[in-house]
Each structure stands twice: as C-alpha cells, then as structure tokens.
Amino acid sequence: MVAKPWLLLTCLAAAATAGVLQARAQPDSIGFISIDCGLPGTAGYVDDTTKLSTVPDAGFTDTGSNHNISAEYITQVPSRRYHNVRSFPDGARNCYTLRSLVAGFKYLVRAAFIYGNYDGLGQLPIFDLYIGVNFWGMVNVSSPDGYEVMEAIVVVPDDFVQVCLVNTGTGTPFISLLDLRPLKNSLYPQANAMQGLVLLGRTNFGPGTDGVRYPDDPHDRVWYPWIDAATYDVISTTEKVRNIDNDLFEAPSKVMQTAITPRNATRGIYFYWDSKPQPKDPTPQYTAVMHFSELQLLPNNSVREFSIHINGELWSPGGITPDYLRSNAAYSDVPLPAGSARYNVTINATANSTLPPFINGVEVFSIISTTNAGTYSQDVSAITAIKTKYRVQKNWRGDPCGPKSFAWDGLTCSYGVSIPPKITGVNISFSGLDGDISSSFANFKAIRYLNLSYNNLTGSIPDVISQLPSLTVLDLTGNQLSGSIPSGLLKRVEEGSLNLQYGNNPNLCTDAESCKPPKGKSKHAVYIAVPVVLIVVIGLLAALFFCFMRRKRQGSTTNTVKPQNETPATHPQSSLQLENRQFTYRELEVITNKFERVLGQGGFGKVYSGSLADGTPVAVKLRSQTSNQGVKEFLAEAQILTRIHHKNLVSMIGYCKDGHHMGLVYEYMSEGTLHEQIAGNGSSRRCLTWTQRLRIALESAQGLEYLHRGCNPPLIHRDVKATNILLNEKLEAKIADFGLSKTFNHDSGMQVSTYSLVGTHGYLDPEYYATQKPTTKSDVYSFGVVLLELVTGKPAIVRDPEPTNIIDWARRRLARGNIEGVVDARMHGNYDVNSVWKVTDIALKCTMQASSQRPSMTEVVGQLHECLQLEEVHTGDAATGSFYTGTSRDPNSGYNAYAADGAQSIGAHQSSTTAFEMEHDIGRELRMDTGPVAR
Structure with a gap:
C-alpha cells in the first residue's frame, strides 16, 4: 500500500474551473443547492451561519408530507434547517431530483437527519439511502436528538441526480436537509464513474467549537475540530496556507492553519477508526486523505520528517x-x-527527524460502487413526460428501471452489463388516462409492447407510433379514439410484424376512406334512393346471414385487421340452450367403452378416457350420484363452456342430461395437469424448461384475461390452481373446471355477492376469505401462486419442514437477494435471470394481501409477454411453436383437473457517534466530540 504525497503530483491536468460549474448549476449564483426538507410554502431564506440561500423542497419532490420536530428538541438543534422534516409514509421508494447539473462532473451530495420525535411515536426508524440507482448507505438515527449526516462524492452520469429514501420495513423514512455542491473534476481522484466516496469522518486537528465550512471552505465541506490538550500541543499560524498547484483536495487555509503535535517529543500521533459494516455492505473498503502543512519556519539544523x-x-x-x-x-x-x-x-518521526510529527486534518471515506447504470436518458425523458401529462398515480418515483426491485409498475426493461436499461414494455391500461396519445411514446426506440387499453384517450393515433422499430404489440382497446388507423400500422399488421388491438373505439376507422361522411344528396334523389337502399340492405343482410351461418359451420377465420377483445355473444341462462352436441347416456358408454379407463376423480365425479366415432380423443366427466356438487354446478359449467370460446380455455364438445345422468364431454388434453408436469409426474417424466414454463404461464394468463375482460357477462373462475390448468400434446395450456365460476359486474366494482366460500387451500385469496366476496383479483392472487410454482418447482404448500405457504417461503428467501435460492434447481440455471426475477416479481405483486395492490390479468399478460421475449433473446430461439420434449402419449396421464378436486377444494361450508478516536495513553481512549458527522 503506497501513498502519494502531493509534493510528487505536479503532472496532473486541471479540470474545468469552479466558475464554469457555478454558472451551470442551480439554484443560487455560486452553483449550490441547499434544501430545507419539510419547509412549507415556496419562500426560502438565508442561513444564519453560512449566509447561503436555502429553499423549500417542494420543487424537488412530489411525495411525502411536512412535519415539525417536537418543541422539546427545537433548542437542541444547531440550525433552523433542522426544525422540520419531510417524511414518506407511502411507497417503498421516494426521491428528490436535483437538476441542471453537468453530466460527467463531480459533485458533493449531503443529506442530514434529525428525528426530533416529529411524529410523536418515539420510534427511531432505519431505512436505506440511494444516490441514483446505487446504494449509498443505511440511515440509523441513534436517538431523538441525534444527528445522522450522509455525505458522498460522486460523478453524475446525467444532467440530474436523484437521492432516494427506501423503506426497509423498519420505520418511516424522513429527511431534514439536502445539499449539493459542485466540485472540480480533478478533486478527489478516488471518485470516478465506477465508484463514489462516502464520508466516514472529516477532522480539523486543533482547537475550536464550531466546524470550518463555507465560506472558509469554498466547497462547503464541514471540518470538525479536535484537540486533547493533555497529550498534544497545538501548532498554529495566522498566515495564509496556500494550496499547491493542481491541488487534488484543496483543503481550506483555516483548517491548515492549525495542527497537533505530541507533547512528548519521543511519542507519535495515534488515532483510529472503526469499520461500519452494513447489511448491504458487510465488508466496506476505506481510503484516507491526510493533510499536512508546516506552520513553523524551521532553523537550518532542524528536520521534521515522519512516516x-x-x-x-x-x-x-x-x-x-x-x-x-x-x-x-x-x-x-x-x-x-x-x-x-x-x-x-x-x-512517527523518522530516524533523520529532529522534530516530532504533526497533522493538520484527515478525511476517511468508504467506497461505494456506482456501476449500476440508470435508465437510458431518452427513455427517462419520455416516461417522465408521460407521467406528467397523464398524472399517472403509480409507484413512478426515482429511476424507471433501476434497481430492478424498484422498477415502475407497468414497465418492462431490458438489462445488460454496464449499459443503461431501456424500456421495452409499457402497460398503463385501466389507468384513467385522458387526452390524446402523447407523442413521447414515439421516443421509446426499444419498446416492443405498448398497452394503453381501457382508458379515456381521444383524438387520432399518431403516425409516429408506426415508426417504432421494435414494436410488436399495440393495444388501444376500450378508448375514445377517432379517425383512421395510420397506414404504417396497417402495413405492419399485414406484414405480420405487429399485433394491433383496437376494439371498442366507436369512432376509429380502418382507413381514411371509411371515415369519410356520405356526400349530401338532393331531396328528390333521397326519395328515389330510399327504396333502392332498402332492397340492397335486405339483400346484404340475407347474404351476411348466409355467410355467418357458413362460417359458423366451417369455423373459418380471416387474416384481416379487426378489433380485438370484442364481447362474445351470450346465451340465456334461465335454461340450458346449448349449441354443442347432446349425447345420451348410452352414447357415453360407447364412447368410453363402458367407462373403462379412469383419467381422474374429484368432487363432481370421475373423468374417463373416450373416443368419438371419427377417432377424436375426448375426456368425459360423469357426475357421481353421491357427488356433493349437483345439478347447480353441472348447469353452471355447461352454460359457461357453451358461451365461451378461447384457445386457452378447455373446449366442451358436448353434454349429457339424460334422466338422472349428467356428463360433459371435453377435448382431450394428453399431457394432463400443470401440477403433474411441475412435479415431474407427466407422461414424459422430464423437467419443464424455463421457456416452456413461461409459455404455459402466458397462455394460462391469457385464458383468465379472457374470462375477466372478454366474456359478457365477465367471469371469475374462483378455483385457479395448477391442477386446473391442462396441457395438450404441444404443451399448450388451457384453463379448466368452471363449475365454481361466478359472473361479476363491472359497475359494482367487479364484486360478486356470495355467501359460499369456494377455492383451494394454498391458492385462496385472503381478502376473499375474509369478506366472502370474490373479485377478479381473487383469480389474480391464485394465479400468482401458480407462477411461484412454475418458478420454484414446489407445490402451493411447501414442507419446510412444517407446512408453509409458498408465498411466505419465497419471500423469506428473496429477502436475501438470491434468486438462485428460489428457482427450481432442476433447470440447472438454464434461464435468463432477468426473466426469472421479473416473473417472481409479478407473482409477488399478484399475491399482495390487499387486492387493490394487485395487477389486473391484462397487466399480467403484458408483463409475461415481455418475460417470454427476454428468455427467447437469452436462448436465441424466437421461433413459434412449443418446446415439448416428451414422446409418450399415455392416455392414463393424470386428469384430475377435469373434476373439482374434492380432497383439496373448499366447499360451500367451509450517529451521532464519532468517526475517529484518539489514543494517547495505553488502555485509555478519548472519543472526539465532532458533532453531526457521518456515523
């Protein structure tokens, strides 16, 4: 370890002058930002001590609330700036944004905290502090009147820097003051783009009661005095101590005018500092700067030299x-x-020295990494403009993409090594957006998924949206858009590079021609035209009816652009009016070879393997005469399956209601249940790959989204679980078992009044359990459990060794920050870790205790789509189709999902501490009284 005296450092180039920095900083004329956090109003004041302009914090943050510290502590604080605080009881992360900086320049940032029992609770909080997207340190105030000061020297990558307070679950974050000071880039060479310096302590050795700071230190560093008169003598001068050329630290003259030297000339100077480990930095690294200036004009025969x-x-x-x-x-x-x-x-003095050593000042810093990159600046500007325009009320605070655990809700980002994340997906459906579509969306050059559905957007679709190079999904469903769809979007749809959804926009046209109003006609022409038009209309209606019936029989589809998520036709529910084939009980006997092969069994009855006359394999669910699920559940499932049609819902081929015999005939799903596949009990006996799991998750989510948003009336499944998700030979997922489903009403908050609690242990929404009123968010909760099963490979109830809900099991391990401790080890690390983190995060959001904090299935679908794209990029396989690897087609593969699982389903009844210490006598230590220094 070799230190470099400044005497040897004469070759370093000077950076830009302080005057340049001051001219481009804000808000005051010397480039300083001095914020009194929690100061109400808009008027600032001049600080009595430094004479610096101090401003309120309202212009730097838009969250939190103002408070005054308790009256008993007012007289104990050193400055008016500590009389109030801003606290942040809401949200995991709240941030201040300091703007008008110079990207790539070096700044000193200082935050201070005095609790002062501002909330009357007498509970000292502990929370984390971040500078940008990088961890700064942990704030741990030791007493109500204790100080905690955090100071960092960093290179800012953008023209702004954010200081963020993060709630760690141990009290409400708060802050008293926040300062920013520009520095020359040549100062503190240990701070660079890759690492920053966090102050542990800064000491001015010599007498005094107040710290040295601005204006004596033009950079407004705070130097606290220390002297032990019993052990050390003071050396001082009134002469100005000048900085050397290309000075790397520019210690102020007032600090350098005093020094300490041992009273006993044979002794040296001794001091130490203790390491301050933190949960996120258990082995901190330190660097020191020691300042020296000879204050005595030595005679020719005297030598002062030390090591x-x-x-x-x-x-x-x-x-x-x-x-x-x-x-x-x-x-x-x-x-x-x-x-x-x-x-x-x-x-200690060297052997050549005739005089004892001395020291004028010292600074000690811990080193923090600043390698985490903030979101790509153009994306930040775009999403910030969107947030402002639409007044988005989400957790949109701090950096949009980083750190990953604090990424903004509804955003999907791409992450690389040492490169800024970019926004690849924006899902702000059901967010109350109004006005036109912001042109800022066109600035997301990496965006692949944009969901603006079910808002109140008006006006036309901007043509610039079609120029987004990576866009593959655009959902504009359920707005009030008008005009024609830009030709650029239509062309991309025709080319197959864009999935465009725009249903439920009454005034939106597919092309400019269809938007033109009919030209005016003379009254005479109208009289002549009316009979002709009537004849033509009747003819067209007849032709349309003929085509409709023909398409219904042939099941034909088209590739033309059409609105998505249209409401399907409904059927009266007063009686069974089924279009599907009706079977007699005798026909079921023939189909199943007298019910020879059982696929599964549940509360409704057994499920049998069968085959139609044309060889089509089917599954037949036959109601048991002893089943506690009777005619009501049978009719419910039959009616639901008759009127819903989606590729990710199990299709009903027919039904049987023959006397007391009741049965349902389904399409056959050869690979059984998702539960069996996760457990490795499927026909192939192989572990699902992460890509397969992602596709199953996405397809299952699409099925649930259809139930919630595409059905009329919409449906709540109420028993979403891994055994109710079935897989065909291509491992395509389909939701099954609708016997417990209920309709819900959008106008009544999507709630169903019911006094019967149904569902399955481990998947049951706790809010539904408490209120017995299911909502769509009840299905979201259950689906979150399924996602965790896919990630972990474990069942909903984990034996660890006692029965534990998989949600609690996963949260405990994720709290350690190690995703590998949660992911199914049988995948052997063959997955994109960003994709796994994202899915796990979606699962935990789905399983939030309060349903209002859970995403909708529409949001889940969008995020899973992005996760799948991340994984496909990781594997280099973006081809369509499945990744099925099994070869066996055992018709006996488990089929319990076709019946409500009676065994598991719930039925209807049911610092002011000092950084340095001096050591002057063996066994006796004296703590330096340095006041509010960092830890």
Whole structure:
C-alpha cells in the first residue's frame, strides 16, 4: 500500500474551473443547492451561519408530507434547517431530483437527519439511502436528538441526480436537509464513474467549537475540530496556507492553519477508526486523505520528517516532509484491505527527524460502487413526460428501471452489463388516462409492447407510433379514439410484424376512406334512393346471414385487421340452450367403452378416457350420484363452456342430461395437469424448461384475461390452481373446471355477492376469505401462486419442514437477494435471470394481501409477454411453436383437473457517534466530540 504525497503530483491536468460549474448549476449564483426538507410554502431564506440561500423542497419532490420536530428538541438543534422534516409514509421508494447539473462532473451530495420525535411515536426508524440507482448507505438515527449526516462524492452520469429514501420495513423514512455542491473534476481522484466516496469522518486537528465550512471552505465541506490538550500541543499560524498547484483536495487555509503535535517529543500521533459494516455492505473498503502543512519556519539544523503506518503496514512512501505554509496531502489510489474491524493509524518521526510529527486534518471515506447504470436518458425523458401529462398515480418515483426491485409498475426493461436499461414494455391500461396519445411514446426506440387499453384517450393515433422499430404489440382497446388507423400500422399488421388491438373505439376507422361522411344528396334523389337502399340492405343482410351461418359451420377465420377483445355473444341462462352436441347416456358408454379407463376423480365425479366415432380423443366427466356438487354446478359449467370460446380455455364438445345422468364431454388434453408436469409426474417424466414454463404461464394468463375482460357477462373462475390448468400434446395450456365460476359486474366494482366460500387451500385469496366476496383479483392472487410454482418447482404448500405457504417461503428467501435460492434447481440455471426475477416479481405483486395492490390479468399478460421475449433473446430461439420434449402419449396421464378436486377444494361450508478516536495513553481512549458527522 503506497501513498502519494502531493509534493510528487505536479503532472496532473486541471479540470474545468469552479466558475464554469457555478454558472451551470442551480439554484443560487455560486452553483449550490441547499434544501430545507419539510419547509412549507415556496419562500426560502438565508442561513444564519453560512449566509447561503436555502429553499423549500417542494420543487424537488412530489411525495411525502411536512412535519415539525417536537418543541422539546427545537433548542437542541444547531440550525433552523433542522426544525422540520419531510417524511414518506407511502411507497417503498421516494426521491428528490436535483437538476441542471453537468453530466460527467463531480459533485458533493449531503443529506442530514434529525428525528426530533416529529411524529410523536418515539420510534427511531432505519431505512436505506440511494444516490441514483446505487446504494449509498443505511440511515440509523441513534436517538431523538441525534444527528445522522450522509455525505458522498460522486460523478453524475446525467444532467440530474436523484437521492432516494427506501423503506426497509423498519420505520418511516424522513429527511431534514439536502445539499449539493459542485466540485472540480480533478478533486478527489478516488471518485470516478465506477465508484463514489462516502464520508466516514472529516477532522480539523486543533482547537475550536464550531466546524470550518463555507465560506472558509469554498466547497462547503464541514471540518470538525479536535484537540486533547493533555497529550498534544497545538501548532498554529495566522498566515495564509496556500494550496499547491493542481491541488487534488484543496483543503481550506483555516483548517491548515492549525495542527497537533505530541507533547512528548519521543511519542507519535495515534488515532483510529472503526469499520461500519452494513447489511448491504458487510465488508466496506476505506481510503484516507491526510493533510499536512508546516506552520513553523524551521532553523537550518532542524528536520521534521515522519512516516505513516496503518494497521502496522507502511502507508506512506518513505519520509514525509511538508512544505512551509503550503498544503500537502498523503493519500492512496488503492483502498485499504477490507475486513478489519479497526484501522489504527500511527504517525512517527523518522530516524533523520529532529522534530516530532504533526497533522493538520484527515478525511476517511468508504467506497461505494456506482456501476449500476440508470435508465437510458431518452427513455427517462419520455416516461417522465408521460407521467406528467397523464398524472399517472403509480409507484413512478426515482429511476424507471433501476434497481430492478424498484422498477415502475407497468414497465418492462431490458438489462445488460454496464449499459443503461431501456424500456421495452409499457402497460398503463385501466389507468384513467385522458387526452390524446402523447407523442413521447414515439421516443421509446426499444419498446416492443405498448398497452394503453381501457382508458379515456381521444383524438387520432399518431403516425409516429408506426415508426417504432421494435414494436410488436399495440393495444388501444376500450378508448375514445377517432379517425383512421395510420397506414404504417396497417402495413405492419399485414406484414405480420405487429399485433394491433383496437376494439371498442366507436369512432376509429380502418382507413381514411371509411371515415369519410356520405356526400349530401338532393331531396328528390333521397326519395328515389330510399327504396333502392332498402332492397340492397335486405339483400346484404340475407347474404351476411348466409355467410355467418357458413362460417359458423366451417369455423373459418380471416387474416384481416379487426378489433380485438370484442364481447362474445351470450346465451340465456334461465335454461340450458346449448349449441354443442347432446349425447345420451348410452352414447357415453360407447364412447368410453363402458367407462373403462379412469383419467381422474374429484368432487363432481370421475373423468374417463373416450373416443368419438371419427377417432377424436375426448375426456368425459360423469357426475357421481353421491357427488356433493349437483345439478347447480353441472348447469353452471355447461352454460359457461357453451358461451365461451378461447384457445386457452378447455373446449366442451358436448353434454349429457339424460334422466338422472349428467356428463360433459371435453377435448382431450394428453399431457394432463400443470401440477403433474411441475412435479415431474407427466407422461414424459422430464423437467419443464424455463421457456416452456413461461409459455404455459402466458397462455394460462391469457385464458383468465379472457374470462375477466372478454366474456359478457365477465367471469371469475374462483378455483385457479395448477391442477386446473391442462396441457395438450404441444404443451399448450388451457384453463379448466368452471363449475365454481361466478359472473361479476363491472359497475359494482367487479364484486360478486356470495355467501359460499369456494377455492383451494394454498391458492385462496385472503381478502376473499375474509369478506366472502370474490373479485377478479381473487383469480389474480391464485394465479400468482401458480407462477411461484412454475418458478420454484414446489407445490402451493411447501414442507419446510412444517407446512408453509409458498408465498411466505419465497419471500423469506428473496429477502436475501438470491434468486438462485428460489428457482427450481432442476433447470440447472438454464434461464435468463432477468426473466426469472421479473416473473417472481409479478407473482409477488399478484399475491399482495390487499387486492387493490394487485395487477389486473391484462397487466399480467403484458408483463409475461415481455418475460417470454427476454428468455427467447437469452436462448436465441424466437421461433413459434412449443418446446415439448416428451414422446409418450399415455392416455392414463393424470386428469384430475377435469373434476373439482374434492380432497383439496373448499366447499360451500367451509450517529451521532464519532468517526475517529484518539489514543494517547495505553488502555485509555478519548472519543472526539465532532458533532453531526457521518456515523
């Protein structure tokens, strides 16, 4: 470990002058930002001590609330700036944004915290502090009147920097003041684009009661005095101490005008600092800067030379002989070895020295990584403009994509190594957006998925949207858009590169021609035209009816652009009016070969393997005479399956209501249930790949979304679970078992009044359990459990070793920040970790205790679509089709999902501490009283 005296550093180039920095910073004339957090109103004031302009924080953050500290602590704080605080009881992350900076320049950022029992609770909080997307440190105020000051020196990558307070579950974050000071880029070379410096302590050795700061220190660093008069003498001067050329630290003259030296000339100077480990930085690394200036004009025969050791290792390069009235410093480019509980510093005279050593000042910093990149600046500008325009009320605070655990709801981002994340998906459906579609959406050059459905957007679709190079899905369903769809979008739809959904926009046209109103006609022409038009209309209606019936018989489809998510036709529910084939009980006997092969069994009855006359395999669910699920459940499932049609819902081929015999005939799903496949009990006996799991998740979600948004009236499944998701030979997923489903009403908050609790243990929404009123968010909760099963490979109830809900099991392990401890080990790490993190995050959001905090199935579908794209990029396989690897087609593969699982389903009844310490006598230590220094 070699330190470099400034005497040797004469070759370093000077950076831009402070004047340039001051001219481009804000808000005051010298480039400083001084914020009194929690100060109400818009008027600032001039600080009595520094004479610096101080402003309220309303212009820097839009969350939190203002409070005054308790009256009993007002007289104990050193400045008016500590009389109030801003606290942040809502949201996991709340941020201040400091703007008008210079990208790539170096800044000192300082935050201070005095609790002062502002909330009357007497509970000292602990929370985290971030600078941008990088962890800064943990704030842990030791007493109601105790100070905690956090100071960092960082290079800012953009023309702004954010300071974020993060709630860690141990109290409400708050802040008293926030400062920013520009620095020359040449200062503190240990701080660069890859790492920042966090102040542990800064000491001015010498007498005094107040710290040295602005204007004595033009950079407004705070230097706290220390002297032990029993052990050390003070050396001082009234002469100005000047900085050397290309000074790397620019210690102020007032600090350098005092120094301490041992009273006993044979002794050295001793001090130390203790390491301050944190949960997110258990082995911090430190670097020190020691400041020296000779204050005495020495006679020719006198020599003052000394060396520095830290933990017994030589830290300085040989002997140090400071210049007279010139600031010198010893520092190291290389951090001190990590892992020491204490760092002992000794400064001793060398053998050549005739005078004892001295020291004027010292700074100690821990090193933080700043390698995490914030979101691509163009994307930040775009999403911020969108947030402002539409007044989006979500967790949209801080950086949009980073850190990953704080990414904004509704956004999907791409993450790379040492490159800024980019926004690849925006899902702000059902968000109350109004006005036109913002042109800012066109600035997302990496966006692949854009969902603006079910808002109140008006006006036309901007043509620039069609120029987004990566866009593959655009959902505009359920707005009030008008005009024609841009030709660029229609062309991309025809080419197959874009999935466009625009249903329920009454005034939206597919082309400019169809939007033109009919030209005016004379009254005479109208009289003549009316009979002709009537004849033509009748003819067209007859032709349309003929085509409709023909299409219904042939099941034909077209590739033309058409509105998506249209409401399907409904059937009266007063009686069974089924279009599907009706079977007699005798025909069921023939189909199943007298019910020879049982596929599964549940509360409704057994499910049998069968085959139609044309060889089509089917599954036949036959109601048992002893079943506790009777005619009501049978009619419910039959009616539902008759009127719903979606590729991710199991199709009903026919039904039987022959006397007391009741049965349903389904399409055959050869690969059984998702539960069996996750457990490795499927026909192939192989572990599902992560890509297969993602596709199954997406397809299942699409089925549920259709029930919630595409049916009329909409449906709540009420028993979503892994055994009710079936897989065909291509491992395509379909939702099954609708006997417990209920309709719901959009106008009544999507709730169903019911006094019967149904569902399955481990999947049951706790809010539904408490209120007995299911909502669509009840299905979302259950689906979140299914997602966790797909990620972990474990059942909904984990034996660990006691029965534990998979949600709690996963949350405990994810709290350690290690996704590998949660993911199914049988996948052997063959997955994109970003994709896994995202799915896990979706699952945890789906299983939030409060239903209002859960996403909709529409949002889930959008996010899973992005996850699948991430994985396909990771694997290099973006081809369509399945990844099925099994070969067996055992017709006996489990089929319990075709019947409500009676065994598991729930039925109807049911610091002010000091950074440095001086050591002057063996066994006796004195703590320096430095006031509000960082930890």
